[in-house]
């Protein structure tokens with residue numbers, strides 16, 4: 001920035017004005033740069049960081065070779081508690097269906113520690129971890145990918161962290177291993193790209 005030096009050397013009023021204007025325009029450029037560099041508001045960031053720390057710091061206790069994506073195949077308004085009740089009372093499951101469930105509005109809940117199995121995909125649970133978003137059906141009950149942006153980000157962060165933890169981990173959608181629509185999107189493709 002040579003403008004301050006030049007300003008000292010400016011003798012004519014016209015030059016002083018020109019320099020003042022140049023300085024002002026520069027200041028505007030600077031402001032724009034600052035705006036562009038400012039971190040965007042990220043309401044999901046804390047949730048993502050917390051989830052990734054949890055995976056990073058997991059002490060082990062089970063050989064994890066696969067990670068699965070699911071949807072709850074419920075309306076997006078379903079509560080975590082109603083889903084837990086369904087598994088326990090209707091399906092008579094001893095273990096929850098997933099390790100992590102992702103709500104539409106920024107958050108996630110751990111339903112089962114990673115060292116224990118969850119009931120995600122029949123015959124594949126011994127060596128796998130499971131994450132699900134709440135949703136996956138439209139108003140008529142038909143399968144649909146209705147993940148919110150926050151759910152997308154949290155699920156991606158989950159697989160990203162597992163890839164770091166277990167570099168050879170294989171990532172699937174439930175439907176890659178069963179005749180189901182779950183999770184209503186191509187998880188294998190979506191998460192096979194480099195993070």
Ligand SMILES: [Zn+2]
Nearest residue numbers: 070071174182
């Ligand atoms: Zn599923």
